[in-house]
Amino acid sequence: MEIVAIKNFMGSISGQTMTGKIYVHFPVDYQTSCPSQWVSGFDLTLTMSSDGKTIEGQYVAGSLYSNCSIVMDTTSVTIKFTRKSQCFHVNDDLKINVTCAEYQGTKYKVNLNYVSGVLWKADTSTFGIGDSGNCISVANDLKLNMSCAEYKGNIYGFIMDLLRNNDPSVFIGKLILIHLLRNEFELSFCQGSLLLFAGEWAFCFCSYQNCDVYF
Known part of the structure; x- marks a missing residue:
């Protein structure tokens, strides 16, 4: 067979x-x-x-x-x-341009400006509807799982808490976990399939009996 x-x-x-x-x-x-x-x-x-x-x-x-x-x-x-662009770029000033983040069924985009320590602040003037490409998900508890972000040639994965400030229009991102993706393939789950990180590449492989492959 x-x-x-x-x-x-x-x-x-x-x-x-x-x-x-x-x-x-x-x-x-x-x-x-x-x-x-x-x-x-x-x-x-x-x-x-x-x-x-x-x-x-x-x-x-x-x-x-x-x-x-x-x-x-x-x-x-x-x-x-x-x-396929699934990796986010982090600028030298540590600004993160989130081109598509899905929260409760709606896709958004926003820039996160670095503040200090482990804190980023959302630039509310950049809030908008996200593009139609691959989105990172925002959990109901407002955790942002950014599994592929490129910074100065290295690829990182991190989880960020999105915190509400006293000012309801201000969102603060707090970095709670970060790891460097080494020079070997790292596998994790991606929409029921396998996500493969290889340098700045990230691929979703098809799962058995559902072989829509996203490359």
Whole structure:
């Protein structure tokens, strides 16, 4: 049986090249009969284009048979990902331009100006309707989970509390958690799928039986 879905890709980065394994699902019928082979990994090397807009590579997959053996194919599969802006840029003055944040079903945009310490202040003059691209979510408790933010060549993930001031028109963002995304792929959940951080790239891989892939 042939592959029915990509599960995820894990590996390491060196320069413009990402080397690792792409993990795939075979048909669900094999989940019980061949549990060790139902999800299988194949070697894959991805190379970023010179303009930084796409990464592309090839891998040789295989077919799974009823005796649970995998026979490698004789031809390679080409896979290409197109960059989609999911990483926010942090300016040298630590200003954060949030182009799309979704709260209770509505998409907003706003600039957060750095104040001091772990505090940012929302520039209310920049409040507006967010763009139609990928949005970060704002929880009901007003926690902003910004999982990919680029600052001076490094990629960070952080969580920020949005606090109401005595002045109801003032929103203060307080940084409560930050971590540096290292030079390896880091996986977390993204709308029920897997979110892959690789440098300034962030990809949502499709989940099984729901293979709308966002790249």
